[in-house]
Amino acid sequence: MDTGDRLLTPGEVAALFRVDPKTVTRWAAAGRIGSIRTPGGHRRFRESEVRALLEGEGVLDDLDDGANRSPNSGPAQSGNHGPTNAGLH
Amino acid sequence: MDTGDRLLTPGEVAALFRVDPKTVTRWAAAGRIGSIRTPGGHRRFRESEVRALLEGEGVLDDLDDGANRSPNSGPAQSGNHGPTNAGLH
């Protein structure tokens, strides 16, 4: 089953969290999020992992994106009734 | 329709409500407003939810400071004078 293993660029993840791309890089460097390194040294993040961290309280869908390479428009991903996330300091 | 799920920083919400960022943090801690935590522990708020709480248009009967100065000659003053605030006490 494809859970959405598409890889996101730091800019994409930064836009999802409303943070700076450098901050996403810092998360990967701190081990808070898995990262795949390109041969050149750049990082790519798995969409499934990013969305797992993005769970706050409510469904959310894609923000504006001119290039949506996913013709599959099946919002079957829902039912997220989990309580508040367990963000620990 | 456009829900406007942009994320706002505590400083943004504080500026919208004219309060201290710490107050916004307490609202999130008290569960009065949904919050998304970044892996670093900082909070992000949904603009749609903030605007829903920021409703000032429509009905506005909130003008008394709690001291009734004319108990008589008053119209059918119902006991409920609170706005649409769902905050329990």
Added chain:
DNA sequence: GACAAATGGGGTAATTGGGGCG
């Protein structure tokens, strides 16, 4: 070969979180 844009690394200032107090 070239280009524009994004990313990474290092540094700094600004914001944020938590606790306690007025």
Added chain:
DNA sequence: GTTGTCCCAATTACCCCATTTG
């Protein structure tokens, strides 16, 4: 009961430029 301000430490944002990506 709430909100504002103090302390602190942590996280985040913006500056530079070299490299990688497309």
